[in-house]
Amino acid sequence: MKVQGKMFLWLAVFILGMAILYGVWSKEPAGTTALFLAFGLSVMIGYYLAFTARRVDTGAQDRKDAEVADDAGELGFFSPHSWQPLSLAIGGAAAFLGVIFGWWLLYFSLPVILIGLFGWVFEYYRGEDQRY
Template sequence: MKYQGKMFLWLSVFLLVMAIVYGVWAKEAAGTTALFMAFGLSVMIGFYLAFTARRADTGAQDREDADVADDAGELGFFSPHSWQPLMLAIGGALGFLGIIFGWWLLYFSAPVILVALFGWVFEYYRGADQRY
C-alpha cells in the first residue's frame, strides 16, 4: 500500500498544478472546480493509503524481491450476503431525488440512510461483540 499512497499523492500534485494552469488559462469555472475537487479526492485517498500502510503489514507489492505468487490467497473478509449497501443506495438515491424534486423528500431519506449506516457498521456485532 505504500506505493499506492505515494502514487495518489503525486497524482494530487499533478492535479493541483493542472487545476491552477487550467484556471488561469481557460478562465472556466466548471473545469477548474472539477480539477480542484479531483485534487482533493486524490489527497484524501493518498493520505488514507499512506496512513494505512504504516499500520498494516508489508505486502508483496511493497517488496523488491517478491514474486507474483507471494500475493496469492485471501485479501480480507468481505460480507457475502449483506443487504445494508442496497439500503444505503436506496437512501442515497432518495436523498438526491430530494435535492431535485423537493427538500421534503430528505425527511424520508435521512432515516433510511441512518438505519443502513448503523446496520452496516454493526452488522457483525451480536452478543458480546461477536465478529462472525
C-alpha cells in the same frame, strides 16, 4: 505502499502543473480551483501512503523480485449476506428524489437511511451471526 505513495505524489506534481497552466490560459476560476483542490487531495493521499509505508513491513509490491503469488492470502472478512445495503440504496435514492421533487421526501428517506446504517454497523453484534 511506497510505490503507491510515490505515484500519488507524482500525480500531484502533474496536477499542479496542469492547474497553473489551465489557470493562466483559461482565466476561469472554477476549473482552476478544482484542479488546485485535486492537487491538495493527491498530496494528502500520497503523504499518508508514504508516511504509513515507513511504519509497516515491506509488502510484496515494494520488492523487485516479488511474484504475483507473494501477495496472495486472506484479505479480510467480507459479509456473505446482508440486506442493509439495499435499505441504504432505497433510502439514498428516495433522498436524491427529494432534491428533485421536494424536500418533504427527505422526511421519509432519512429514517430508512438511518435504519439501514444502524443495521449495517451492528449487523454482527446480535442474532445467529454474532461475533462480538
